[in-house]
Amino acid sequence: MSAALPSPTQSVWYLGPVPLRAYALCILAGIVAGLWITGRRWRAKGGRADFPLDVAVWAVPLGVVGARIYHVITSPEAYFGPGGDPVRALYVWEGGLGIWGAVAAGALGAWIACRRAGYRLAPFADAVAPGLLVAQALGRWGNWFNNELYGRATDLPWALTIHDWDEATGRAVTGADGEPVVLGTFHPTFLYESLWCLLSAAVIVLADRRWRLRHGQAFALYVVLYTAGRSVTEALRIDEANEIAGLRVNQWVSAVVLLVALAACVISRRRHRGERDGSGRDEPLERVPSPQSPAATPPAGDAEQQAGKPTVTESSQPSSRDQDHPRS
Incomplete structure (x- = not known):
């Protein structure tokens, strides 16, 4: 026990009547960091600096709703099973957000903003x-x-100490001696997944610099890497989950999504093989007509990129084989 990693005994603090929940704060920290990184990459592609915030207005709320819906659908017993409480399906702060619901609904929000x-x-x-x-x-x-969401019991040096937990109060249950009740030491699957995500992010950045991933290839690589790691951590987890043919539902979903993303990445690389962008950066400004943004009107911030460029006339229009493919 002395060699195990510690776990908090409290996850909720109060500022007067206002609860500060660690789960929500971690998600907010992730959103802020993700927006900052996305903003830098988007500007490097020539995009409008404030556009990622516009996307967040749509993607974040929809992502949270989608994540919760996915969790409730794949783990319905706590809400609709014997002794379940359907109202608790709305208690997002207690945990329980499914990544695939977040990605699907968040992608819908991003599509709307784009x-x-x-x-x-x-x-x-x-x-x-x-x-x-x-x-x-x-x-x-x-x-x-x-x-929560820890793995099988283990006595490895990096094992995680887990307490008997009261979700209603956001605190560890205490024993007769007033000390938190310890259930044992387990695999810290949350830590495995966190480290794998950071490693995968670094791999995507390096691969993008080396091979210039475009047309959704970087996102497809994200899905491939994340699902590969998630398959491992999911196999270690011991929390209750629905199973199909002896495997957890999330394992099946990860396997299917991984194969689809891998195929999409390979097809995209082959389809766009040989394309070159003389500007040295990707073109997010491949614009499509929309009621809010006519195709002929560039966004604010694109003017600097257009400054100094010669006007292209019909007689100087490059051939179709010299143009970058606008479809991605």
Whole structure:
């Protein structure tokens, strides 16, 4: 026990009547870090500096709702099973957010924002991939505060001490001696996943610099790397979960999503093989018509990129084989 990693005995603090929940603070920290990284990558692609914030207005609320819906659907017993409480399905602060629901609904929000601004989704998805992984890495520490989602029992030096937990109060249960009740030491799957997310983010950044991942390839690589790591941590976890043919539902989802993302990445690389961008950076300004943003009107901030460029006339229009492919 002395060699084990500690866990908090409290995850909620009060400022007067206002509760400060560690789980929510970790998620907020992840959102801030993810937006900052995405903003830097988006500006490097020539995009409008404040556009990631516009996306967040749509993607973050929808992502949280989607994450909760996915969790409730894949683990319905606590809410709709015997002795369950359906109202607790709304208690997001108690934990229980499914990443695939967050990605799917968040992608819908990003698509809406991109559509309204006249951007294509794929370049923005490539920009957001490393930041999304960093956000997930920070968000996983909320599970540490809640003493949840740990793995099998172990006595390894990095084993995690887990307390008997009272979700209603956000505190460890105390024994007759007034000390927190310890259930044992377990694999810190939250830590494994957090470290894997950070490593995957670094791999995507390095791969992007080396091979210039475009047309959604960086995002596809994010999905491949994350699902590969998630498959391992999911196999270690011992919390209650629905199973199909002896495997947890999340393992099946991860396997299917990994294969689809891997195929998408390979197809995209082959389809766009040989393309070159003389400007040295990706083109998020592959604009599409939208009611809010006509195709002929560039966004504010693009004017600097257009300054100094010669006007292209019909007689000087490059051939189709020399143009970058706008579809991603």
